[in-house]
Amino acid sequence: MVVKSLSATTGVPESVLRLLFTILLSYPLALFYRFTFLRPLKTIWAPFLRNLYVVVTGLALCYYHNGSDIKHSLIATIVTWIFCLIGDIVGNRTLSAISAFLFNIIYLTVGYYKVQNGDYGINWTMTQCVLCLRMIGFAMDFMDGEKLKKSKLSMASTHAKNSISSSPQKVGISTSRPQKQPISFEKNIQLLDLPPLIETIGYAYFFGSFLIGPQFSFHLYRKFLTMTLFPDATRIPSGSYKSAMKSLFLGALYLGVYEIGSGYFPASYLITADFASKPFINRLMIMWWVGKFSLTKYLGIWTLAEGASMLSGISFNGYDDHGNAEWNGLANVDRWRFEFATSLADIVGSFNTNTNLWVKTYVFKRFAFLGNKELSSIISLLFLALWHGVCFGYYFCFSLEFFDVEIERRWAKRVESYTKPLYLPQNKNNPSIQFWRRIHQLVGWLGQTCALHYAVVSFVLLKWEYIRIVYNSVHWIGHITVFSLLLLDFILPKHKKTSEVNNKMINGDNKMVNGDNKMINGDIRNSSKKIN
Incomplete structure (x- = not known):
């Protein structure tokens, strides 16, 4: 009733308000967990009690958001666990992983067909x-655990790393910062044994991430339950409250900017006759801003969701160089890097970070046997498109993204001999070099934003009839530019790598030296003959 009346008053769709309320409700739940469970409990049931709290609160939040449609996520979680159990019994975890993969992706796709009508909607498929x-990754980690069992690693030491212990070992806090791995998908996340069903449900419904992410491994969730995530479980580092409030404020700010900006530059305006009548440059500028504010929405909602993970403690990411605790371990976006990215590679590393890591871990690397990174990238992007939905716009957007990234990679290599000196340490304070470095960064930023915002329009509009209208109005300039650069790359001669040139020069010098040695040896022999 409250949501409906508020929706009628503000004009904001009820589904959007319910999404925001669900995220905001995770904050007090995380705070209660922090005070009650994020400390050593004098019972061997401590991990079980922590997980039980996550299960109850996660299911309650999911029911608040999805209502009776919560059955879909429950079915997927339980069926995945049963697949893993059967695979363990028959001694074929690979079969269970394949079954879980097919079941989850087919279930989701059928759900998309039933509820999507060509427009993006907030419904049970969002959590699904x-x-x-999460369930595909869970099953694949379980499959990898079987391979680990068959390896030469010690079963005792490996099992100790994966088993639940209510009294984690205490170690001193080091202020030195080791080289970090992303905590969402670290190395050695294989599951030797199948976790209990109740623990799997807790992992699936963790209140800080079940709705819109972030993604993380079961290995991390278990470390969270056992408190082995922290160097000293009796002294939880400070700073999470401040970090959470910062995420809350910045998330709200981004969403506010989105509401204002999308009011001036709505995506629906791109398919109007008024837009088509604008001068060409104006159309490109409007299209740029539509893409910008469309992405701002995701930055806002992901930033807002980060706060609950920080408060709960699961996003603890070690210490910085000054010994201060960091709580950005599950950040789904690097806002500063994203806003000032000078390449599409920077965008991939700063936007929807944990999902990209998931795809890299469970899709891209699994096709390494093909021996072709481009083919692995195509398969990964096709999977991402299917995962997003069945609308044409997703596939159109990700296919263009592949060519954008590929063109950027190819031409970056071509101009590397000119751009690399701009970033050498010895040129850091050179005024002339600084000027050209700024120019290069500006060109890179402008290029990646134009490419990104141009492509994301199809991601937003989804339907081919809308996409065609928009790109016709700008004469498909983005596509023409990309494929023209690709054609030029094929036509123009390839530049030889510096290392190859250096090797040839070295080999040439060696030949000259050998020739000189031969001449010297010949002179010595001739001199010896004359003396004799």
Whole structure:
């Protein structure tokens, strides 16, 4: 009733308000967990009690958001666990992983067909798409655990790393910062044994991430339950409250900017006759801003969701160089890097970070046997498109993204001999070099934003009839530019790598030296003959 009346008053769709309320409700739940469970409990049931709290609160939040449609996520979680159990019994975890993969992706796709009508909607498929990746990753980690069992590693030491212990070992806090791995998908996340069903449900419905992410491994969730995530479980580092409030404020700010900006530049305006009548440059500028504010929405909602993970403690990411605790371990976006990215590679590393890591871990690397990174990238992007939905716009957007990234990679190599000196340490304070470095960064930023915002329009509009209208109005300039650069790359001669040139020069010098040695040896022999 409250949501409906508020929706009628503000004009904001009820589904959007319910999404925001669900995220905001995770904050007090995380705070209660922090005070009650994020400390040593004098019972061997401590991990079980922590997990039980996550199960109850996660299911309650999911029911608040999805209502009776919560059954879909419950079915997917339980069926995935049963697949893993059967695979363990028959001694074929690979079969269970394949079954879990097919079941989850087919279940999600059928759900999309039933509820999507060509427009993006907030419904049970939103939580289902997050769960889909989580359960596939869970099954694949379980499959990898079987391979680990068969390896030469010590079973005792490996099992100790994966088993639940209510009294984690205390170690001193080091202020030195080791080289970090992303905590969402670290190395050695294989599951030797099948976790209990109740623990799997807790992992699936963790209140800080079941709705819109972030993604993370079961290995991390277990470390969270056992408190082995922290160097000293009796002294939880400070700073999480401040970090959470910062995420809350910045998330709200981004969403506010989105509401204002999308009011001036709505995506629906791109398919109007008024837009088509604008001068060409104006159309490109409007299209740029539509893409910008469309992405701002995701930055806002992901930033807002980060706060609950920080408060709960699961996003603890070690210490910085000054010994201060960091709580950005599950950040789904690097805002500063994203806003000032000078390449599409920077965008991939700063936007929807944990999902990209998931795809890299469970899709891209699994096709390494093909021996072709481009083919692995195509398969990964096709999977991402299918995971997002069945609308044409997703496939159109990700296919263009592949060519954009590929063109950027090819031409970056071509101009590397000119751009690399701009970033050498010895040129850091050179005024002339600084000027050209700024120019290069500006060109890179402008190029990646134009490419990104141009492509994301199809991701937003989804339907081919709308996409065609928009790109016709700008004469498909983005596509023409990309494929023209690709054609030029094929036509123009390839530049030889510096290392190859250096090797040839070295080999040439060696030949000259050998020739000189031969001449010297010949002179010595001739001199010896004359003396004799």
